[in-house]
Amino acid sequence: MKVGGSDKKEDRLTESTCPECGSERKDFTRVCPACGAPPVDNRQGLVSASSVRTADLEPYVALRYIAKLFKVLAALIMIMLLGEVVLGLVIDGRASVTTLLGEATRLLVLAGMLWAAGDIAVLIVDAGHDLRVARILLGRINAQMHRREDQEEEKLAPRPRAAP
Secondary structure, eight states: TTOOOOHHHHHHHHTTTTTOOOOSSSOOTTTTTTTOOOOOETTEEEOSSSOGGGGGGGOHHHHHHHHHHHHHHHHHHHHHHHHHHHHHHHHHHGHHHHHHHHHHHHHHHHHHHHHHHHHHHHHHHHHHHHHHHHHHHHHHHHHHHHHHHHHHHHHHSHHHOOOO
16 A cells, blocks of 8 residues: 555554554554554654654754853853952952952853853754754655565566456
């Protein structure tokens, strides 16, 4: 049965049989163990080779906000450092230089760590996108292999000839 079929294939999905080969299939979210048919997304029906599931395109919104938060906090710490240096020099003069150097070093390290944490969050988002792209491409390759296999089976199957 072809992937493009509509009514018969959808009727077969309600049963516990595979829509491709007709064998028993308990979990439609996994590849069929008998024929290797692609998984079926319960929310959208059959997953075709050219379509992309919405679950594959969901963005990492929370991680992006966390990355922005870390970078904003790093910038605020730098502004606080400048204010502390100015106030220290105005109030205590040269006597505060040694104290300010220690505080400046501590705040610079903290700001750098926050900025790096923001960059790591962005890196995690990019890695997640790469993983999703790989999953989509693998699904398309799997579907294409199944289509080729079906076409080869159709070519090899004997066809009844019309009576003369």
